[in-house]
Amino acid sequence: MEDSQFPSSSGSQGRIRNARTKHLGKPRLNLQEQALEKIAALYWDVNCVCNFQQIVNDAPFKDDYTEYQRMKHNTELFINQAVTDYISALNTGTTTRCVSFISQTSWKIFAICAHSEAFQLASVHAGSSGWFTLVDLIKQNSRSLEVFARSRELEWRGCLLTYCQYNIPGLQEELSPELNIAQEHPHHTVLLADGHLKRPIFQGQAQVHIGTSIWEPEFYPNHPTASPDQRTKLMGACFLCRSRKICQCSFQSMAGDLVELFESPNMGTGIRSLGSFNRGDYLGEYAGIVAPVNVQSTEAVYALSISAPNNITGKMDTKANVFPHQYGNWTRYINHSCEPAVSYVCTVVGDKVTTGLRANRKISMFEVLTVDYGNDYWRTRDYYCLCGTPSCMKPDPNRMCE
Numbered sequence: 001m002e003d004s005q006f007p008s009s010s011g012s013q014g015r016i017r018n019a020r021t022k023h024l025g026k027p028r029l030n031l032q033e034q035a036l037e038k039i040a041a042l043y044w045d046v047n048c049v050c051n052f053q054q055i056v057n058d059a060p061f062k063d064d065y066t067e068y069q070r071m072k073h074n075t076e077l078f079i080n081q082a083v084t085d086y087i088s089a090l091n092t093g094t095t096t097r098c099v100s101f102i103s104q105t106s107w108k109i110f111a112i113c114a115h116s117e118a119f120q121l122a123s124v125h126a127g128s129s130g131w132f133t134l135v136d137l138i139k140q141n142s143r144s145l146e147v148f149a150r151s152r153e154l155e156w157r158g159c160l161l162t163y164c165q166y167n168i169p170g171l172q173e174e175l176s177p178e179l180n181i182a183q184e185h186p187h188h189t190v191l192l193a194d195g196h197l198k199r200p201i202f203q204g205q206a207q208v209h210i211g212t213s214i215w216e217p218e219f220y221p222n223h224p225t226a227s228p229d230q231r232t233k234l235m236g237a238c239f240l241c242r243s244r245k246i247c248q249c250s251f252q253s254m255a256g257d258l259v260e261l262f263e264s265p266n267m268g269t270g271i272r273s274l275g276s277f278n279r280g281d282y283l284g285e286y287a288g289i290v291a292p293v294n295v296q297s298t299e300a301v302y303a304l305s306i307s308a309p310n311n312i313t314g315k316m317d318t319k320a321n322v323f324p325h326q327y328g329n330w331t332r333y334i335n336h337s338c339e340p341a342v343s344y345v346c347t348v349v350g351d352k353v354t355t356g357l358r359a360n361r362k363i364s365m366f367e368v369l370t371v372d373y374g375n376d377y378w379r380t381r382d383y384y385c386l387c388g389t390p391s392c393m394k395p396d397p398n399r400m401c402e
Ligand SMILES: [Zn+2]
Pocket: 238, 239, 240, 241, 242, 243, 247, 248, 249, 349, 350
């Protein structure tokens, strides 16, 4: 199994280990790059805590429970110290980094950040300039971070409730109930430029997240019951285990945990990365409703075909179509660019052939993900491409003259 198939993001401990070995031939990161690494670790840590929270709630195993309690205890100690310092600052005027952070952001953002070991460590060990750069970055992305934590049901409110008895200015107001967006999958929430949220809709119907593609044979009574994306011996070896027999492999990627659906004024819903990924990383399956190859979608957007190698002819055969219009995952929202960050790749894995998304190059924290929709897409469109890259194949001539 190749390491490059999996996202490179790691938790704060991994990042700290990496930082310790950075001097070995690697260029030193500037302040902004260091802050981006730290905020990437912050999102990672928050996601990790939420995953543990869910595992412990669903089926507590001793090791998971112990690790979750350890994280929770550290967060509570960290918040307790900050509250003590905050109350002391009200009387003495002596401020600390966390007190100043709460004044500049909010109790809510502080409680969310306090769940991250990377943030806890930075508040103690980061140099002054590095800390200020990180705080600025958190302030710029505070709504994103809040939506990220709330949509994953981070229990940030309970950590602060206990301090209401001290009449701390502003605290009680921030703890008032708000819309529970965690009842929906995180990818049922799109962050608008003005901070509002919306549900992704296609032709008046709410779009629904699915983890993997679905084959519904009753939709296609004239087709054999076997899914058209099912792997056959003709397709050759499994990409992961190289076995020529049908195997149980499946791609696993955490990339979907570390992306955000956002609305851009010109290009509609898009995807922003909330982690960093390496070239070659597999980011996820292009999931949707599987249809036989002779069934065409009435809507050209989103539809994509799946191809598989034919070991006899040496060519790629189109095997199925994927329609993620109503049922699909986050990959359907990736916008087009003529110089894309990721590519569609048809791959044989386990018992099926699938279209996945793979990073063409290093992808940085907060980068907008793009993919090439292909010449066929642009041939049938009467509008111009807005990607703005030097190699754009269909730029708006009016914009170029401006
Ligand atoms: Zn396999």
